[in-house]
Amino acid sequence: MSKSVDEAQIGEQTEPPVAVRRTRWLLTGYFASQGVIMATWATRLPAVKEAVGISPGRLSIALLAASLGMIVMLSVSGRIAERPRGTSRLLVGAVLTLGTALVLLGQVRAFGALVAVAVVFGCGQGLLLVPLNAAGVAVQRRFGKPVMASLHASYSIGAVGAAGAATATARFSHTIVFTVVGATVIIAALVTAPATLSLAEADTPTSVPDSTSRRRGMVWLLGVMVAAGLITEGTALDWSAVHVRSLGVSATTAAAAYFAYGIGMAMGRLTGDALTVRLGPPRLLRTGALVAAVGLGAGLAASSTAIAAPAALIGWAVLGVGLSPIVPLLYTTAGTYGPRAVASVSTIGNIGLLAGPAAVGGIATAASLTLALTVPVVLAAALALASRTVAVLR
Numbered sequence: 316m317s318k319s320v321d322e323a324q325i326g327e328q329t330e331p332p333v334a335v336r337r338t339r340w341l342l343t344g345y346f347a348s349q350g351v352i353m354a355t356w357a358t359r360l361p362a363v364k365e366a367v368g369i370s371p372g373r374l375s376i377a378l379l380a381a382s383l384g385m386i387v388m389l390s391v392s393g394r395i396a397e398r399p400r401g402t403s404r405l406l407v408g409a410v411l412t413l414g415t416a417l418v419l420l421g422q423v424r425a426f427g428a429l430v431a432v433a434v435v436f437g438c439g440q441g442l443l444l445v446p447l448n449a450a451g452v453a454v455q456r457r458f459g460k461p462v463m464a465s466l467h468a469s470y471s472i473g474a475v476g477a478a479g480a481a482t483a484t485a486r487f488s489h490t491i492v493f494t495v496v497g498a499t500v501i502i503a504a505l506v507t508a509p510a511t512l513s514l515a516e517a518d519t520p521t522s523v524p525d526s527t528s529r530r531r532g533m534v535w536l537l538g539v540m541v542a543a544g545l546i547t548e549g550t551a552l553d554w555s556a557v558h559v560r561s562l563g564v565s566a567t568t569a570a571a572a573y574f575a576y577g578i579g580m581a582m583g584r585l586t587g588d589a590l591t592v593r594l595g596p597p598r599l600l601r602t603g604a605l606v607a608a609v610g611l612g613a614g615l616a617a618s619s620t621a622i623a624a625p626a627a628l629i630g631w632a633v634l635g636v637g638l639s640p641i642v643p644l645l646y647t648t649a650g651t652y653g654p655r656a657v658a659s660v661s662t663i664g665n666i667g668l669l670a671g672p673a674a675v676g677g678i679a680t681a682a683s684l685t686l687a688l689t690v691p692v693v694l695a696a697a698l699a700l701a702s703r704t705v706a707v708l709r
Contacts, residue, residue, distance in 0.1 A: 335457045341510055342450055343469045345406055348500055349443060350473025352413050355496045356420070356436065358481035362489035363420060367429050377426075377433040382669055384437025385444075386662055392445040393658025402446040402453075402654070403514045407504055409443035414500035421493030445658045450514075452650025452657075463643040464587025471581040530652055536704065537649050538660040542667025543698050544641045547607065547634070547691035549672040551576045554679075554688065555631045561684055562623045575632040583639025590640065600644050600702040607637025608695035615692070618685050634691070641698060 364374045392409075395401045416436035423429045447466075455462045477496075484492055555576055560569035583603075590599050614630015617623050649660040671690075678687035 332457075335454060337510070338450075338454050338514060339458065339462055339466075341507065341514075342447070342454060342466055344503075344507065345410065345443075345447060346451075346466045347469040347473035348410060348503065349413075349447065350470040350475075351477040351496065352417065352500060353440075354474040354477035355417065355481060355492065358478055359489040359492060363423070363429065366424060366489065367426055369426055369429070373426055377429050379669075380430045381433040381437035381440070382665070384434040385441040386437075386665055388438045388441025389445060389658045389662045389665070390655075392442045393655040396446050396449050396654035396658075400512065400514075402450050403511050405442055405446040406450070407508045407511050409439050409446070410504040411501055412439035412442060414497045414504065417493045417497030417500065421490035421497070444661050445654055448646040448661075449650050449654040449657050452647055455647065461588040461591040461647075463647045464584045464591065464640055467643045468581060468584035468587070471577065471584055475577060475581060530656070534649065534652060534656045534659050535663070536701070537645055537656075538663025539667075540698055540701055541642060541645050541649075541660050541664030542671070543694040543701075544638060544645065545664045545668040546671030547638060547694050548642075549668050550675050550688070550691045551631060551634060553672040554675060554684070558684060558688060559624060559627050559631075562618065562627060564624045568624065568628075572628055572631050575628050576635040579632040579635025580639045581635075583636040584643070587640040587643060591644070596644050596647070597702055599640050601699045603637045603640045604695045604699035604702065605637070607634050607641075608692050608699065610634050610637055611688070611695070612692045615685055615688055634695075637695065 360374070364371075369377075392405055395405055412435065416432055416439055419432045420429075420436065423432055448463075451463050451466045481492065551573065555572035556569045559572040560566065587599075594602065610633025611630045614627045614633075617626035617630075620626070646657065646660070649656045675687045675690050678690065
């Protein structure tokens with residue numbers, strides 16, 4: 316079987332042109348900005364809820380509105396990204412949209428306005444996700460070696476930094492925080508817009524030739540695999556602290572569960588590009604999925620022992636390490652089929668992300684939390700098996 320363009324170039328060590336390195340750093344900034352925006356949104360949502368005066372149920376409606384806005388715009392951004400200069404225009408437009416949404420979010424005091432702004436925020440996410448990953452694939456192709464993991468790592472670093480800043484500025488009004496972060500994002504997007512809009516055509520995404528039926532089947536497979544990865548990530552976000560807290564530890568110790576997971580994810584992505592070179596994409600995908608399954612599985616198996624809490628914390632951290640290369644590798648593969656494939660894979664994956672953690676909660680209610688948390692373990696194991704069928708990675 317023939318190698319993909321990206322894998323064939325993995326071993327090349329020629330120095331990339333200055334323009335390509337500049338584009339890589341520009342994309343690094345966009346990924347980091349996305350992390351800052353998302354962490355700012357997430358950490359200050361409780362303050363928004365209080366300012367608007369709504370119940371958790373109504374806040375869930377606003378969050379659902381954001382998710383629907385994102386899913387709708389994913390297909391739109393996939394079509395736009397295939398046009399000349401479409402990717403660069405999407406990058407600028409999406410970040411401006413997200414920055415504006417943050418500023419507006421700090422001002423809302425009514426439920427209807429919150430839902431409207433949430434839709435705008437979700438649309439901005441949908442517009443940004445496709446060009447980020449499609450452009451990352453194009454730059455990796457020109458770079459001659461893997462860079463996608465480091466790009467995704469910059470998102471994690473941006474998110475961790477913003478979460479830390481949110482904690483440090485907790486005494487300030489969320490209106491001030493959203494306005495400052497949103498205005499900073501807008502200014503940064505405007506300042507870097509000339510560089511972004513002048514990206515060479517060679518930096519924009521292209522697709523490999525393939526039959527329509529094979530392409531459709533591969534996109535569906537990749538979408539389901541991304542969904543499995545995102546469901547597992549979403550489970551860590553929603554249930555890791557709840558799981559550790561159920562083991563009889565303090566709230567502070569329980570809160571460390573997601574932090575441990577996030578640190579594992581960031582460390583894994585910082586080393587992901589080097590591991591891609593050393594192991595190759597198929598082997599790294601398979602190894603990462605197995606590490607994730609074994610790590611969390613071992614942590615759950617120790618739930619009734621004297622070391623339940625530390626084992627759980629280590630299990631969530633190992634899950635983060637194992638999952639770290641999976642989504643970047645799958646988006647890299649989708650990117651070889653073009654921006655529309657990235658949009659389709661993202662849509663399938665994010666629909667899974669919406670439903671997965673809720674399903675885990677349903678199983679926890681009907682049976683037990685420990686049993687429910689075997690779902691991500693099974694999904695990670697399934698990813699390891701499915702990695703053998705993703706032919707373009709070979």
